[in-house]
Amino acid sequence: MNKNGRDRVDTVLLALLLVGMILALYMAFLQTPRESTMGDLQRIFYFHVPAGITGLTAFAFNFVCSVMYLIRRNRWWDNLAFSAAEVGVMFMTMVMITGPLWAKPAWFVWWAWTPRLTSSLILWLLYVAYLLVRNYVPDPDRRAMMSAVFGIVAFVDAPIVWFSIRWWRDIHPAPMLETGGLSPSMRPALWVCWLVFQILFICLLRRRFFLESTREEVEWLVRRAETAR
């Protein structure tokens, strides 16, 4: 895609994101009814849950790109995998901060070592390690290969996070959409917030990927400058 086409896609995505964010804020804070037990505190749910799902989506994307890199050995896949992991860590950081902020007034503790919380923390740490480890491998091909393997192994924890509240007893709220625990009047706000977070993920991933492409261009220019000496 040329620069004009890319700019047009970015403009459309940003317009969608802006309209979506305003709508999501209106629905999460004004349109949905106040929850009877938790009161307004429950409204954290409208960005905690979509951030968590988007973080897992980003890690799944990283997994697919890592597999594709191992098959094709093309750096394009590695750049995409790395971009997805970084954006995923950002969304998971939101989850790791908003979760305890909900837990303190609801459970009277900031943190509990339950299966869902522990596996989520491990997942976050695994991908932080993925980002850090890349800095210590100077050779681009070795770095890409090592990252692909790390990405595939790290993703093993993602299904554990997702299914932990189904497999084991946990004080974390049950999956409300599946169990029907979420009132129908609250569902549209959750879906809209989820959609907005997905658009935000696409916008950030594109931006991060172009940054990685520029970094690759710099590496190539540095190599050319060194051979020209």
Place this chain on the structure above:
Amino acid sequence: VPDEPQRRREGVDEDMNTMNYLFAAYVAVWLILAVYLYSIHSREKKLRQDVERLKETLGKR
């Protein structure tokens, strides 16, 4: 047993307390996003400068 005005006051205090947590979570989400966007922007700016500088160096040779 607390009287009705006291119970109402406690309810208001509890509401304010949960609103503080909601506000903190909301601020945290926007802050994380803002910091991340700023970090992408500053890295992009630096890399663009590097590209220009390297192209200039290679052009001179």
